[in-house]
Amino acid sequence: MRKTEIKILGLLPLLRRYARSLSQNEADAEDLLQDCLEAAFTGQDRWRGDNLKSWLMTIMTNYIRYRYRRTRNTPLTVDIDTADDIAAPQSERDPLERDILERAIDLLPEENRSVLMLIVIEGYSYAEVSEMLKIPIGTVMSRLSRARKKMTETLQGHNIIPLRRQS
Amino acid sequence: MTENNISEIMEHDLHAYVDGQLTAARREEVEKYLLENPEQAKLVQSWTEQNAALKNLYRPTQLSGDRELVREAARARSGFVKTVIQVAAAILIFMAGSVLGSYITLNLGDRENTPQYVQTLGEASRAGFAIYASEVRHPVEVNADQEEHLVTWLGKRLGTKFKAPKLQKEGFNLVGGRLVPFAGKPGALLMYENVAGERLTVLIGQQPSNVETGFRFVQEGNIRTFYWIDGEFGYALSGSIERPLLQVLAREIYRQIEVT
Structure with a gap:
């Protein structure tokens, strides 16, 4: 190799x-x-x-x-x-939560989704993302903002109540 | 900290705060701002939770075929200088491969860990309520006066010992039940009614995997549904009553169905 x-x-x-x-x-x-x-x-x-x-x-x-x-x-x-x-x-997550989260992510437009993931999952700074994708930093911010708002909107429509049985 | 500085905090500062991309000084300013702006603090809290959930969802993953994957990709580069004959041969092999490939593919359904039935449960329950709760003469197949027979019969079809939850304390009496199809298998639909004539349905269906979940709430039109999975069975409670009461009932059903 x-x-x-x-x-x-x-x-x-x-x-x-x-x-x-x-x-x-x-x-x-x-x-x-x-x-x-x-x-x-x-x-x-x-x-x-x-x-x-x-x-x-x-x-x-x-x-x-x-x-x-x-x-x-x-x-x-x-x-x-x-x-x-x-x-x-x-993942050990509750499958219902996981399901909702994945649905919320899938509803994001591709360009907003990739900015969100590069920042949150991959840990790049806003400036690095701007450099990588050749877009102004303002665009990075507005895509990030749109992604978060859309996610919040979707997730709020499906709230989960954690459940513990009393023993 | 002066009022002026605080008023300068913009939405992008809040994002940067959540993503840990602020200088220590600015961070402090944002924290002070959040103390005075509970609405914005709530927003920041929800973004922070979102970040945590996303980080938990995706993990670096190594697979056994990784070495081969890189080799193949590197080899594909030399395809650049392949002669026409080699390219033609590659296309033939590719075609043979895709024909063969279509024979040996395995349908895994949607993502693993997020089975279809999670969704099906809420939908089936809503449909059950919509179809049967409005029935005046035949809302159920077996009436509550034959409760013993009802639970033995449905229990047998579900493959479990089975009891109809008692919801009298909350004002709902059992009307009866019926056998319904659920995800290709027998499921049970129980119906309850209060003195005002408001009805509820409880759907019980088998679940292919043994997990426990929280309550999930969905509302479509005026039908509200709580559903959850508890071991081998999924449960869904649907009705048009207000959410707080429905939630109390869901918890009560959950409590009563405790596996012994």
Whole structure:
């Protein structure tokens, strides 16, 4: 394996997290990840040698914006080979809460969703996101604000009351 | 801190506060502002909770095929210099692969951990209420005067020992029940009524996975529903009564159905 390949392999768990946060399901996330990697290797001459992770995440963000137009209602299939991995338990959260949260995220427009995820999940600063996506910082802020308001709106429509049985 | 400084705090400061992107000094100013502006503080609180929920939802994940994934992607790059014949061969292989692939795919439904039935439960309950609660002559298949028979019969079909929750204290009497389809299996729909003629339905259906959840509330039109999953069964209470009373009833049902 070459040096870049090893570096990318090390970043893969983080890249997968970002891909999942942009996708409606894990099969779509794997497709996105694969396409992003291929685009990265094809265009690696364009990588200026600075932050590899940010560069790859920018590619992924652009991919989701330009290549993947929302394909709701497509049947969801996963190769048998990868099904075991994908079925691994991910979170101990209440499945109802999880379900509502995922629905709220899926309702976000792609551009607002990616800004929210880059900041909240990936921990980038507003300035870094502005740089990565080549958008003014004001646009970063307004996308973030819209994402949060939309999420709040959706989540408030489905409030959950935590439940503990008295023993 | 002067009034002037405080009034300068804008929405983007609140976002930056939530995301930990403020300088210590500015952070302090925002904190003071929030103490004096409970509405904004509530907003900030909800964003903070949102952040925590999102962080909990997505985790870095390594899969067994990762090495191969990177190799494949790197190899795809050399496709750039492939001869026409090689490209044609690749297309043929790809086509064969996708034909084969379509035979060996496995439908996993929606996301794992967020099963369809979570949604189905509320919808089925709402539909049950909408269809049967307005029935004047035949709201149920078996009347409450044959309660013993009703619970034995429904229990047998559900595959569990089963008792109709008692809601008299809250003013609702059992009208009876019926067998309903739920997620392709037998489910039970019980109906209750108060002296004002207001009705409630309780749907009980089998759940494929053994989990416990909180109460979820949904309202569509004037039908309000609380639903939850408790072990092997899902429960949903629907009615047109006000939410606080419905919630009391849901808790009471939950309490009574405690698994022994």
